[in-house]
Amino acid sequence: MPPASTKASTTVDARPAASASDSRMAPGGPGYRRMSLALFLAGVATFALLYSTQALLPLISDDFGASASTASWTVSAATGGLALCVLPMSALSERFGRRTMMTASLMVAVVVALLVPFAPSVGALIALRAVQGAALAGLPASATAYLAEEVRPKALVTAIGLFVAGNSVGGMSGRVITGWVAQEWGWRVAVGAIGLIAVVCAALFRVLLPAPRHFTPGTLNPKALGRTVRGHLSDPLLRRLYAIGGLFMTVFGGVYTVIGYRLTDAPFSLPQGIIGSIFLVYLVGTLSASAAGELVARLGRRGALYLAGGTTTAGLLLSLADALPLVLLGLVLITAGFFAGHAVASSAVSHTATRGRAQASALYQSSYYVGSSAGSTLGAVAFHAGGWSGTVALGLLAVAGVVTITVAGTRAAMAQAQLVAAPAGH
Numbered sequence: 001m002p003p004a005s006t007k008a009s010t011t012v013d014a015r016p017a018a019s020a021s022d023s024r025m026a027p028g029g030p031g032y033r034r035m036s037l038a039l040f041l042a043g044v045a046t047f048a049l050l051y052s053t054q055a056l057l058p059l060i061s062d063d064f065g066a067s068a069s070t071a072s073w074t075v076s077a078a079t080g081g082l083a084l085c086v087l088p089m090s091a092l093s094e095r096f097g098r099r100t101m102m103t104a105s106l107m108v109a110v111v112v113a114l115l116v117p118f119a120p121s122v123g124a125l126i127a128l129r130a131v132q133g134a135a136l137a138g139l140p141a142s143a144t145a146y147l148a149e150e151v152r153p154k155a156l157v158t159a160i161g162l163f164v165a166g167n168s169v170g171g172m173s174g175r176v177i178t179g180w181v182a183q184e185w186g187w188r189v190a191v192g193a194i195g196l197i198a199v200v201c202a203a204l205f206r207v208l209l210p211a212p213r214h215f216t217p218g219t220l221n222p223k224a225l226g227r228t229v230r231g232h233l234s235d236p237l238l239r240r241l242y243a244i245g246g247l248f249m250t251v252f253g254g255v256y257t258v259i260g261y262r263l264t265d266a267p268f269s270l271p272q273g274i275i276g277s278i279f280l281v282y283l284v285g286t287l288s289a290s291a292a293g294e295l296v297a298r299l300g301r302r303g304a305l306y307l308a309g310g311t312t313t314a315g316l317l318l319s320l321a322d323a324l325p326l327v328l329l330g331l332v333l334i335t336a337g338f339f340a341g342h343a344v345a346s347s348a349v350s351h352t353a354t355r356g357r358a359q360a361s362a363l364y365q366s367s368y369y370v371g372s373s374a375g376s377t378l379g380a381v382a383f384h385a386g387g388w389s390g391t392v393a394l395g396l397l398a399v400a401g402v403v404t405i406t407v408a409g410t411r412a413a414m415a416q417a418q419l420v421a422a423p424a425g426h
Contacts, residue, residue: 024214026152031210035150036162038208039143042102043166045201046139048174049109049132050078052116052194053125054257054376055175055276056187058264063187064122072257072380076373077126079253081133082140083369087229089138090145090362095220098146098358099209105138106202113195117188133369140365145358148350149214157293157347164289164343168335172282173197179276228356232363236412237352240405242367244305245345247402249371251312251395252338254379255319258391259331261383267322281331285339292343302410304344309402312337316395320388334395341402342368371398 025032053060053074061071093101112132119125143163151159177197178190232238256279263270263278270278295304315333318326346364353360375394382390 022152024152025150025210026155027158032151032155034208035210036159038205038210039147039159039163040166040169041201041208042106042139042143042205043163044170044173045106045110045198045205046136047167047170048194048201049113049170049198050082050136051075051171051256052113052174052178052191053078053129053187055179055260055279056182056190056272057257058260059182059187059272060122060125064125066122067384068258068261069377069380069384070122072376073126074122074129075253075257076376077130078133078136079369079372079376081130082137083133083366083373085134085137086140086365086369087359087362090142090358091220091225093138093142093145093358094356095217097212097215097217098142098149099212101138101142102146102209103202103206105135105142106198106205108135110195110198110202113198114192116195117192137365140361142358142361144346144350144361144364146212146215148357148361150210150212153351156350157296157343158290160347160350161289161292161343164292164339164346165286168282168285168289168339171285172279175279175282176276179279180273182276183271183273225359228359229363232353232356232360235352237409238349238360238363240409241345241349241352242364243405244402245342245364246367246371246374247398247405248308248312248338248341248345249368250375250378250398251316251334253372253375254382254391254394254398255316255331255334255375257376258379258383258388262388263327268324268327278328278331281328281335284332285335288336288340289343292340292347295340296344296347301344301348302406302413305341305402305406308337308341308344309399309406310337312341313396313399316392316399320392 025035057068057071057074060066060074061068064071089101089105109132112128112135116125116128116132119128144160147156147159147163174194177193178187181193182190259278260275262268263275292304295307299307311333315330315335315337317330318333319330321327321330346361349360349364350357375398378394379391382394386393
């Protein structure tokens with residue numbers, strides 16, 4: 001499938017074939033470790049802040065007298081704000097630079113994080129979380145565009161996998177820390193602690209990230225931005241990748257928004273600290289995201305997506321059991337499948353788009369976080385209507401969408417290969 005290519009972006013293609021004179025970063029080369037650690041920390045801060053209330057929803061419900069579906073908006077508002085703002089933020093990164101945009105996004109987000117513990121009502125909390133999500137919108141698309149420009153092509157999947165691994169560590173540590181802190185001092189102190197951790201991550205990120213060497217500034221031209229976006233959306237491969245990212249995140253958002261309610265109810269009746277520790281399974285996501293490059297090398301992109309979808313499905317079905325060990329194993333498989341699928345799809349977007357990479361990544365991130373918002377809200381609604389089985393049914397429907405889209409991609413690739421081979425046959 002041909003890559004999206006328009007004349008709308010002034011960013012030059014920074015990915016020619018690697019050669020001995022290639023000055024971009026590669027494993028073992030100058031700056032690569034600093035870059036990897038910096039973006040890992042950015043990933044930690046992003047997911048820790050974005051989902052800081054997710055493990056605390058039962059406590060927030062009790063404090064404000066809010067239903068599960070209302071409390072879930074403290075997650076959905078943050079991811080929805082990010083989804084709405086990621087595209088305009090990516091346009092700003094084309095003008096002002098990836099590192100500048102990522103730094104500004106993190107700084108604003110951590111300031112808001114320090115205000116969140118003082119929210120006087122659930123409405124104010126939801127509003128603050130929406131602002132926080134909008135602030136974080138400048139980071140994900142800018143990060144993948146930075147990597148596409150500054151890292152050699154053969155190392156790109158691995159580099160993006162490390163960034164996604166930082167997401168998983170942030171998601172895990174944020175939920176584990178908030179769970180135990182909230183058990184002793186309440187949810188307000190817990191989200192404040194996450195804010196302080198994010199301040200440290202943001203400062204280290206700014207110190208460690210190497211200055212970009214292959215970025216060419218563009219202009220803030222709405223018409224050019226529109227042409228770039230239309231060019232990406234007209235590419236069938238990119239459309240499929242955007243849908244896959246959104247559907248995977250629908251599963252993940254639904255499961256992890258509702259799991260706290262399920263584990264506080266019978267037959268489990270677990271305390272908040274133990275529920276927070278359940279999120280240690282995110283470590284599996286760190287490993288599966290980091291292994292995405294090897295999976296693609298062995299199975300191809302579509303093969304890796306089939307494996308990720310199958311793993312997620314197995315996890316959803318196992319989680320239906322009333323035995324805690326089986327539920328935990330189900331969460332492990334869901335997490336592994338999700339992070340592998342996300343790393344494969346997001347790196348494929350960066351590889352496919354030869355122009356306007358920030359916008360291509362922004363469209364992926366927008367779809368991804370729309371999926372998160374949909375999963376959080378619909379997962380809570382499904383749980384209210386049909387219990388955990390309702391949430392699992394929503395997840396299975398989303399995975400079926402991933403598999404259907406991947407099958408369509410496989411057929412399209414086969415048809416294209418036959419067209420290319422036809423002249424040789426004649």
